[in-house]
Amino acid sequence: MDRLIYLDNAATTRTAKEAVEAMLPYFEENYGNPSSIYGLGSKSKKALMVAREEIAKSIGAKPQEIYFTAGGSESDNWALIATAEAYAFKGKHIITSKIEHHAILHTCEYLQKRGFEVTYLNVDEDGLISLAELERAIRPDTILISVMAANNEIGTIQPVAEIGAIAKAHQVLFHTDAVQAYGHIPINVEECHIDMLSASGHKINGPKGIGFLYIRQGVKSRSFIHGGAQERSRRAGTENVPAIAGFGAAVKKAFDNMESRTAKETELRDYLIERIGSEVPHCKLNGHRDKRLPNNVNFSFEFIEGESLLIMLDMKGICASSGSACTSGSLDPSHVLLAIGLPHEKAHGSLRFTLSEENTKEELEYVVDCVKEIVAKLRSMSPLYEDFCKKSEDTKCTVKR
Numbered sequence: 001m002d003r004l005i006y007l008d009n010a011a012t013t014r015t016a017k018e019a020v021e022a023m024l025p026y027f028e029e030n031y032g033n034p035s036s037i038y039g040l041g042s043k044s045k046k047a048l049m050v051a052r053e054e055i056a057k058s059i060g061a062k063p064q065e066i067y068f069t070a071g072g073s074e075s076d077n078w079a080l081i082a083t084a085e086a087y088a089f090k091g092k093h094i095i096t097s098k099i100e101h102h103a104i105l106h107t108c109e110y111l112q113k114r115g116f117e118v119t120y121l122n123v124d125e126d127g128l129i130s131l132a133e134l135e136r137a138i139r140p141d142t143i144l145i146s147v148m149a150a151n152n153e154i155g156t157i158q159p160v161a162e163i164g165a166i167a168k169a170h171q172v173l174f175h176t177d178a179v180q181a182y183g184h185i186p187i188n189v190e191e192c193h194i195d196m197l198s199a200s201g202h203k204i205n206g207p208k209g210i211g212f213l214y215i216r217q218g219v220k221s222r223s224f225i226h227g228g229a230q231e232r233s234r235r236a237g238t239e240n241v242p243a244i245a246g247f248g249a250a251v252k253k254a255f256d257n258m259e260s261r262t263a264k265e266t267e268l269r270d271y272l273i274e275r276i277g278s279e280v281p282h283c284k285l286n287g288h289r290d291k292r293l294p295n296n297v298n299f300s301f302e303f304i305e306g307e308s309l310l311i312m313l314d315m316k317g318i319c320a321s322s323g324s325a326c327t328s329g330s331l332d333p334s335h336v337l338l339a340i341g342l343p344h345e346k347a348h349g350s351l352r353f354t355l356s357e358e359n360t361k362e363e364l365e366y367v368v369d370c371v372k373e374i375v376a377k378l379r380s381m382s383p384l385y386e387d388f389c390k391k392s393e394d395t396k397c398t399v400k401r
Helices: 017-023 039-059 072-086 102-112 131-137 160-169 241-256 258-279 306-315 335-339 361-380 383-391
Strands: 066-069 093-097 117-121 142-146 173-177 196-200 211-215 283-285 296-301 350-354
Touching: 017 241, 039 066, 039 241, 066 072, 072 102, 072 142, 072 173, 072 196, 072 211, 093 102, 102 117, 117 131, 131 160, 142 160, 160 173, 241 258, 258 283, 258 296, 258 361, 306 350, 306 361
Parallel strands: 093 117, 093 142, 142 173, 173 196
Antiparallel strands: 066 211, 196 211, 283 296, 296 350
16 A cells, blocks of 8 residues: 555544653653652652643633543543432433434433433434524423534534523533544633533544543532542542643644644535535535534445445545444444434445545545545446436436446
8 A cells, every 4th residue: 555544533643743752751750650749759740730731721621620531431421420420319301412422322321221311302404403402301300411512423513602501591511522522623611601521632633541521610420430539539540641641732732723723624624525525426415514523524425335435445545434433343324324314325325534634635636536436436336326327317327337
């Protein structure tokens, strides 16, 4: 393979040089336990403090409101389970959406088996929830609203500030899964009335296995992992100091250049959307055209299987996906694409590209050429497409064998 074009940054990103350099001293030199009282341990403790302050600043929070976790999935589990347990005396009703990440959906299923009720909000064809439907769903026993800031598959950005305002007006806690949005769009927890927020390091060029949960001061949330006084007695276990230091460095880099980075990604995104949309027949852009993450492109192609398209793109050195990496290998179509109204056969033919500032227009030109070639080849072998062409008056609809 002569070239590699990486377009799956929603799954994970390359660890930034700054993050790697920040991590290295805490493996061999400053390896002390941050809970110890001697000097070596205090150096590790300071690394936690610096990273916590950097992260807090990035979302307009206080450092003591940031709790380190092993990643976005743990943060989501913590936000829902510990909060549900803490507020069960008030009620057992939770509101979320049908297009949440499985870290939310599966946790909601877990809570339902334990006596909680969950309302799953519909979304429109662009993946947006209805604020009116949200407000109608709130009941006297509603204790939590959890709606993601931006969808990991189709990139649609939800009206987080408006959701937060509704939650605050009804005195209901609001959690947002910001794993895909954090570092890509501005989020201020005060302005958006967010009570809890989940994020993950490896989505913004930090290391894997590290994340955080923001918990607003005053919110009751029980300990999630028991056994020690770490993270202000809410999450036991020795902190992953190297990963936290790397996460802090990645956050600083991401927010220092977010405006210029996202401007470049948006330009590349729009170029890719325009080329594919205009040059590949019988395809559909999934997600809102404008209210979408700056690096997300998701298309469905009729008459083909997305898995075959991915394999053939990989053979040409292009890394992409058909949806969430957490459901890779599943034979079921994306729950997100079904929720926005796509039939099963079109949902199976989906393709997601997620860009980074390292990508170039020249790379995307090659990608478009490959997509056109592969889609045409796969359709030439499709009985469904052949039958469609026989019934179609479209002169461009031909099958070559």
